[in-house]
């Protein structure tokens with residue numbers, strides 16, 4: 001089980017998107033989910049929902065050491 005001190009990232013290029021976004025967000029899982037959710041809403045027109053947050057959480061990848 002991942003701890004909150006583990007850094008993870010999401011890469012917008014690997015998410016389904018319509019605007020070829022290349023943003024990469026890294027930090028602790030909670031930080032990344034929060035920031036990526038706001039980004040998805042602001043830049044990708046997603047609706048704020050628990051589904052969105054869990055989709056983003058499922059896409060988290062561990063930051064390479």
Ligand SMILES: [Zn+2]
Nearest residue numbers: 012021023043
């Ligand atoms: Zn994006």
